[in-house]
Amino acid sequence: MIGIIGLSHKSAPVDIREKFALDKTESAQLAKLMCQNKYIQEIVILSTCNRTEIYFKADECCSSGAFNIIFGFLNKHAAVCDDLNAHFYRFAHESAVTHLFRVISSLESMILGEYQIVSQIKDAYNQAEQNGTVGKVLTRLFNKALETGKLVRSNTKMSTGAFSVSYAAVERCNDQFKNLKDKKILLIGAGETGELVIKNLYKKGCKNITVTNRTQAKADELAKRYSGQTIPYDQMMSGIHDAEIIVSSITTKEPIFNATSVKPHLNGHPKVMMIDLGVPRNIHPDVTELPGISLINVDDLEEVVAGNQEKKQALVSVAEEIISQKVAEFLDWLNSRNLSPAIQQIISSISTVNANELAIFQKFHPDEDFQQMEKYGKHITEKLINSMIKNLKSISDNGRRTEYIKVVNDLFSQINE
Incomplete structure (x- = not known):
């Protein structure tokens, strides 16, 4: 089966989402740990400011069992109780595939049409590939997802207008200040979210932009592209002293400042807007x-x-x-892949039984009787095979429920032993 366990801005507030936010190192460690379970074959973990989702392939295990395994690992990692599981959604089989394709097409995003989710999904898959936690099924699934997202954007104008949460943040700044272009702005973080903020501020005419980042070279590079300046990360408070707009978008487990630590560094501006785009939150409430x-x-x-x-x-x-x-195309491939070995096992096993019994019959009967029995055996064999395949497709939901396929394979592998 293919499954998803996840939570997003639609199912959980930020104070819950931040408990399950994972950086790259944590994602890699958790994925490898999950794949050590005998029922879990493949894992991709997507963790952004708006969602944490675990995509997995499980075999020889029912849906509820697979979900319980994933939740067990996740809750242990986050050191939380099972009560928070109510914030998570669970999808299996076709629903799981549809959800991923909706996510990459931005239909599940806070801003319909935003493009940042595409690069986030690419990064999640690439990391899983580097860590060896994906195989043929999730590779095919994510490639099909990228194909779907590209097709949606090329056939609609959904990506025009607001491109991301960063764009919305700039709109809030524009609403708050009459003369936005004159305001002093401090951007904390030079990642993709930070760059989208500075890009949209630059479009609004803002030139007084200061960037700080834990890696100075990245801050220098970003500031140069948009005529900004930089300050060292350990001098962040001097930037806060001057700024009227402070935007933070870094990865951190704890807030980088709170009321007590920031108060001595404020210079008395009548109005200061702080925009926290981090999950976990960068700025204490x-x-x-x-x-x-x-x-x-x-x-x-x-x-x-x-x-x-x-x-x-x-x-x-x-x-x-x-x-x-696109979901139908992927499921056709997946179902064919799942059912084909079991169908071949049924055909091979029943045909072998028929051939063996005919060989015994031939030893004790004349050719004329054997020829009649051979025709009848062929008829019975074909009828039995067709009935078995029909029942297999029905009970396995046309190949979606791989745990049933495993039982069929085991049953027919025993017939000729």
């Missing part, structure tokens, strides 16, 4: 207790994008038609 400070996190940005969503809903039906077609 208690900063809002300070005068003039407003704080926005990724969940707060949903209000900004609501207007754009309405305009793009008309395009969703087109995207869903494409997704439905």
Whole structure:
């Protein structure tokens, strides 16, 4: 079976999502650990600011059993109780494939049409490939997903307008300040999310942008592209002192500052906007207790994008038609792959039994009787094979329930022993 366990901005608030956020090292370690279980063959882990999803292939195990295995590893890693499992969604078989294709087509994103999810899924798959936790099935699945996402974007205009949460963050800045281009801006983090922020601020005419990042070379490179400047990461507080807009988008397990640590470094601006795009959160919520400070996190940005969503809903039906077609193509391949060995096992086993029994019959009967028996044996064999294959497809949901296929393989492998 193919399955997904995940949570997103639709199923859980940021304070829950951050408990299950995984960096690359954690994702790699957890995937390898899960693949040590005898029922789990392949794993890809996708962890972004808006979602954590585990895609897996399991054999010789029912859906509920596979989900329990994955939850066991996940809860142990996050050191949380089972109560939080209610925030997760679970998909198996066709529903799992459809979900991935919807995610990569941005139909499940906070901003319909955003493109950042494509590179995030590519990175998740590439990491799994490097770590050796993917095989033929998930490789085929993710390649088909990328093909689907590309087709959706080329056949719709869904990616025009707001491209990401970063775009929405800039829109909030524009609403907050009348003269946005004159404001001093500090960007903490030079990754992909950070670059999208600075790119959209630059389009708004902002030139007074300072970038800080744990890797100085990345900060220098990003600031140079958009006529900004940099400060060393360990001098971040001096940048906070000057800034009226502070945008943070780094990977961290704990907030990089809170009300107590940041208060001495504020210079008295009547209004300071802090935008936290990190999951886990980069900025402690208690900063809002300070005068003039407003704080926005990724969940707060949903209000900004609501207007754009309405305009793009008309395009969703087109995207869903494409997704439905691509899901069918993948399932045809998967079902054929799953059923083919079992079908061959049925044909081989029953044909062998027929041949062996005919050989015994031939020793004790004349040729005329043997020829009649041979015809009858062929008829019975074909009828039995067709009936078995029909029942196999039915009980295995046309190849989706691999645990049933395994039972059939085991049964027929014993016939000629």
